[in-house]
Amino acid sequence: xxxxxxxxxxxxxxxxxxxxxxxxxxxxxxxxxxxxxxxxxxxxxxxxxxxxxxxxxxxxxxxxxxxxxxxxxxxxxxxxxxxxxxxxxxxxxxxxxxxxxxxxxxxxxxxxxxxxxxxxxxxxxxxxxxxxxxxxxxxxxxxxxxxxxxxxxxxxxxxxxxxxxxxxxxxxxxxxxxxxxxxxxxxxxxxxxxxxxxxxxxxxxxxxxxx
Amino acid sequence: xxxxxxxxxxxxxxxxxxxxxxxxxxxxxxxxxxxxxxxxxxxxxxxxxxxxxxxxxxxxxxxxxxxxxxxxxxxxxxxxxxxxxxxxxxxxxxxxxxxxxxxxxxxxxxxxxxxxxxxxxxxxxxxxxxxxxxxxxxxxxxxxxxxxxxxxxxxxxxxxxxxxxxxxxxxxxxxxxxxxxxxxxxxxxxxxxxxxxxxxxxxxxxxxxxxxxxxxxxxxxxxxxxxxxxxxxxxxxxxxxxxxxxxxxxxxxxxxxxxxxxxxxxxxxxxxxxxxxxxxxxxxxxxxxxxxxxxxxxxxxxxxxxxxxxxxxxxxxxxxxxxxxxxxxxxxxxxxxxxxxxxxxxxxxxxxxxxxxxxxxxxxxxxxxxxxxxxxxxxxxxxxxxxxxxxxxxxxxxxxxxxxxxxxxxxxxxxxxxxxxxxxxxxxxxxxxxxxxxxxxxxxxxxxxxxxxxxxxxxxxxxxxxxxxxxxxxxxxxxxxxxxxxxxxxxxxxxxxxxxxxxxxxxxxxxxxxxxxxxxxxxxxxxxxxxxxxxxxxxxxxxxxxxxxxxxxxxxxxxxxxxxxxxxxxxxxxxxxxxxxxxxxxxxxxxxxxxxxxxxxxxxxxxxxxxxxxxxxxxxxxxxxxxxxxxxxxxxxxxxxxxxxxxxxxxxxxxxxxxxxxxxxxxxxxxxxxxxxxxxxxxxxxxxxxxxxxxxxxx
Numbered sequence: 070x071x072x073x074x075x076x077x078x079x080x081x082x083x084x085x086x087x088x089x090x091x092x093x094x095x096x097x098x099x100x101x102x103x104x105x106x107x108x109x110x111x112x113x114x115x116x117x118x119x120x121x122x123x124x125x126x127x128x129x130x131x132x133x134x135x136x137x138x139x140x141x142x143x144x145x146x147x148x149x150x151x152x153x154x155x156x157x158x159x160x161x162x163x164x165x166x167x168x169x170x171x172x173x174x175x176x177x178x179x180x181x182x183x184x185x186x187x188x189x190x191x192x193x194x195x196x197x198x199x200x201x202x203x204x205x206x207x208x209x210x211x212x213x214x215x216x217x218x219x220x221x222x223x224x225x226x227x228x229x230x231x232x233x234x235x236x237x238x239x240x241x242x243x244x245x246x247x248x249x250x251x252x253x254x255x256x257x258x259x260x261x262x263x264x265x266x267x268x269x270x271x272x273x274x275x276x277x278x279x280x
Numbered sequence: 281x282x283x284x285x286x287x288x289x290x291x292x293x294x295x296x297x298x299x300x301x302x303x304x305x306x307x308x309x310x311x312x313x314x315x316x317x318x319x320x321x322x323x324x325x326x327x328x329x330x331x332x333x334x335x336x337x338x339x340x341x342x343x344x345x346x347x348x349x350x351x352x353x354x355x356x357x358x359x360x361x362x363x364x365x366x367x368x369x370x371x372x373x374x375x376x377x378x379x380x381x382x383x384x385x386x387x388x389x390x391x392x393x394x395x396x397x398x399x400x401x402x403x404x405x406x407x408x409x410x411x412x413x414x415x416x417x418x419x420x421x422x423x424x425x426x427x428x429x430x431x432x433x434x435x436x437x438x439x440x441x442x443x444x445x446x447x448x449x450x451x452x453x454x455x456x457x458x459x460x461x462x463x464x465x466x467x468x469x470x471x472x473x474x475x476x477x478x479x480x481x482x483x484x485x486x487x488x489x490x491x492x493x494x495x496x497x498x499x500x501x502x503x504x505x506x507x508x509x510x511x512x513x514x515x516x517x518x519x520x521x522x523x524x525x526x527x528x529x530x531x532x533x534x535x536x537x538x539x540x541x542x543x544x545x546x547x548x549x550x551x552x553x554x555x556x557x558x559x560x561x562x563x564x565x566x567x568x569x570x571x572x573x574x575x576x577x578x579x580x581x582x583x584x585x586x587x588x589x590x591x592x593x594x595x596x597x598x599x600x601x602x603x604x605x606x607x608x609x610x611x612x613x614x615x616x617x618x619x620x621x622x623x624x625x626x627x628x629x630x631x632x633x634x635x636x637x638x639x640x641x642x643x644x645x646x647x648x649x650x651x652x653x654x655x656x657x658x659x660x661x662x663x664x665x666x667x668x669x670x671x672x673x674x675x676x677x678x679x680x681x682x683x684x685x686x687x688x689x690x691x692x693x694x695x696x697x698x699x700x701x702x703x704x705x706x707x708x709x710x711x712x713x714x715x716x717x718x719x720x721x722x723x724x725x726x727x728x729x730x731x732x733x734x735x736x737x738x739x740x741x742x743x744x745x746x747x748x749x750x751x752x753x754x755x756x757x758x759x760x761x762x763x764x765x766x767x768x769x770x771x772x773x774x775x776x777x778x779x780x781x782x783x784x785x786x787x788x789x790x791x792x793x794x795x796x797x798x799x800x801x802x803x804x805x806x807x808x809x810x811x812x813x814x815x816x817x818x819x820x821x822x823x824x825x826x827x828x829x830x831x832x833x834x835x836x837x838x839x840x841x842x843x844x845x846x847x848x849x850x851x852x853x854x855x856x857x858x859x860x861x862x863x864x865x866x867x868x869x870x871x872x873x874x875x876x877x878x879x880x881x882x883x884x885x886x887x888x889x890x891x892x893x894x895x896x897x898x899x900x901x902x903x904x905x906x907x908x909x910x911x912x913x914x915x916x917x918x919x920x921x922x923x924x925x926x927x928x929x930x931x932x933x934x935x936x937x938x939x940x941x942x943x944x945x946x947x948x949x950x951x952x953x954x955x956x957x958x959x960x961x962x963x964x965x966x967x968x969x970x971x972x973x974x975x976x977x978x979x
Contacts (some may be wrong), residue, residue: 140951140959147966185951192959199962199969206976211969218962226953 087145159261223263554590568629
């Protein structure tokens with residue numbers, strides 16, 4: 070009985086959704102799969118609406134996938150362990166808002182791929198979570214440092230939006246960066262992070278004592 | 281003894297009109313003055329390979345008169361076509377002609393004439409048709425001739441139009457009816473997916489089959505058919521995304537030939553903003569012939585009617601001086617349109633053609649913040665000596681100005697108008713009396729409104745290329761592909777980089793394309809490369825004002841690739857011994873043999889495709905019971921219409937690019953190492969914060 074309970078607790082601590090979604094991104098990394106699942110306005114017009122969601126999980130190459138998936142894995146793990154509903158809400162909101170914004174602002178973009186918009190949502194969600202919890206306990210030093218890190222992230226986004234260039238992305242890379250996706254993703258993450266229903270604190274892996 | 285006689289005229293390189301040009305090959309007795317020999321058989325085979333059409337016409341005539349006749353063979357050469365071969369059957373044996381330097385060909389011809397044994401000689405004298413006298417044709421005898429010509433098809437609205445000229449204008453009295461079989465078979469191969477093939481002129485008579493997304497076939501066969509109406513076939517293709525396609529040919533032991541086609545895709549947005557137009561109408565004396573002026577008025581009226589609300593326009597007529605209608609740009613409202621039409625109605629053809637003052641006057645309408653389109657309607661029959669000055673004037677146009685040339689009628693100087701338009705970042709179009717002017721105007725406006733890219737540059741790395749034509753690529757318009765011909769050494773994967781100005785930004789895109797180490801299966805592009813190379817040399821020479829330096833290379837290319845030019849002629853001698861006597865290499869005979877062998881191979885491949893397509897025909901339930909319906913409008917290959925294709929590029933559009941000037945086939949969110957580092961710092965904070973919270977809650 071004890072073994073069964075330990076196993077159940079271990080499973081609860083596992084960030085299953087993060088693992089599953091990261092695995093999905095890896096599985097969709099082949100060129101053929103990416104072509105079939107990427108977000109393209111032409112395909113949407115032809116009725117392939119699944120691409121609105123699947124486009125996030127496709128990538129332009131191994132390097133693109135590596136950094137996006139790595140960030141998703143550790144940010145997702147932390148967010149999901151904090152609150153799976155909030156984690157899923159942030160992802161769902163960002164997953165829909167990002168394509169909408171891209172189609173609206175960049176209708177001529179032939180295709181969109183990448184997890185980083187969702188990564189940005191998780192980044193903002195984690196920031197909001199730390200700030201909310203530390204502020205509730207009077208940890209203003211933590212709040213200040215966290216806000217500083219978030220400001221760094223925002224500063225980078227603004228730089229990319231203003232200059233149209235991206236750090237570490239070479240001119241001959243296979244795609245153009247879309248900072249708008251990061252901005253919209255971050256906004257979605259903040260909205261989900263500010264979501265306090267009072268019942269959403271199902272902490273994955275949190276010590277029993279806390280609840 | 282059979283004697284071919286007299287010269288002949290013409291055409292190889294260029295011209296005219298999709299409208300009536302003159303009947304398909306006719307053999308007319310008494311040097312063209314007598315009765316027509318009966319057409320017993322008329323077989324036309326056309327292969328359209330990625331927009332390059334090779335037409336082979338075989339005709340069998342019979343002399344029904346009870347006497348020996350000398351006959352004139354008359355054949356129209358369609359616009360932009362290059363005669364590649366002329367064969368006659370003598371005593372059951374095919375005699376293939378050879379292209380020889382023009383002066384030498386004339387000397388050989390004259391030497392035969394002096395002893396009454398004349399060869400056949402084809403010279404390019406103007407743009408229209410060629411004629412060859414044939415003597416003798418015995419009473420009751422049959423005469424078989426074969427002509428092959430190459431042409432790049434005209435594109436508009438993603439549709440290539442193939443016209444087999446049958447309508448007769450040059451000799452209206454001639455009865456153009458075949459007693460025997462008339463057949464036209466057309467095979468279409470296309471790297472860009474074929475949407476449909478149809479015949480606007482003979483919709484009911486053609487049997488059309490699309491065997492795959494890259495191969496379609498059309499055929500028509502009749503007996504005793506009336507040959508006085510042009511056969512028109514439309515081939516519509518669509519590239520879901522802007523992209524590059526390549527076809528190649530690699531003759532054994534030679535460097536390869538390639539043809540790159542850049543096609544604007546469906547993803548490009550409409551550039552929806554007002555523009556300024558100055559319509560410049562030629563009213564010189566030559567426009568009074570063949571109804572050119574009324575035709576121009578009608579076409580201009582349609583253009584003006586098609587202007588948008590945000591557009592402004594001016595109408596100007598010119599002969600030796602320019603006469604503007606408004607003297608200022610007018611908003612395209614009903615009152616201005618009506619005034620413009622009244623101005624046009626009052627024009628009359630008179631005087632010479634001096635284009636410069638009119639073009640200079642049109643430039644003065646350039647407004648700093650609006651694009652100006654100068655639309656020139658003319659037959660382009662300006663003096664040769666004025667050309668260099670005119671070309672300089674075009675190149676010195678104000679920024680943001682494009683010049684579009686519309687050639688009117690059949691007597692048009694197509695090379696000049698095309699060069700003017702190309703040098704001015706515009707394009708040339710040609711209208712004839714049977715055109716639908718409204719459709720032409722709409723198509724033209726669509727191109728104006730959807731300029732995809734300017735200053736298009738293509739760089740090829742990884743495979744050595746040379747003698748690329750054209751040196752400067754024209755602007756890319758929606759519905760009209762841009763082609764680049766060239767040669768290459770070796771082979772393998774080539775990295776093709778495209779750069780172009782789209783709106784105010786320069787975009788760059790790189791794709792990998794395969795250039796075959798052997799074969800390639802597209803011999804058609806070899807002659808088209810040479811034809812473009814000759815064209816490029818002539819253009820460059822005209823720009824400098826002297827052709828002298830270019831002539832040796834033009835002759836070399838003409839002889840090597842069997843192309844009739846102003847400096848080379850087609851000569852048909854009686855037998856192989858005569859060619860040997862004059863030390864004329866049988867290059868064309870060799871090339872024709874190779875082309876025919878390649879065509880047989882292609883025919884076998886196409887036959888295999890047809891069989892495969894036929895095998896797929898049948899009840900879907902029985903053939904593939906387990907297959908689910910396709911998720912999208914699928915091509916015959918099963919690929920969704922929107923699925924990426926090899927060679928897809930992101931060429932931007934009128935909409936803002938997501939980032940800077942770069943554009944590489946798609947956009948994406950990207951977490952780079954710096955962002956991941958920041959995220960890691962946040963993650964560290966989160967972990968530390970959690971530990972602290974856990975510790976603070978411990979009893």
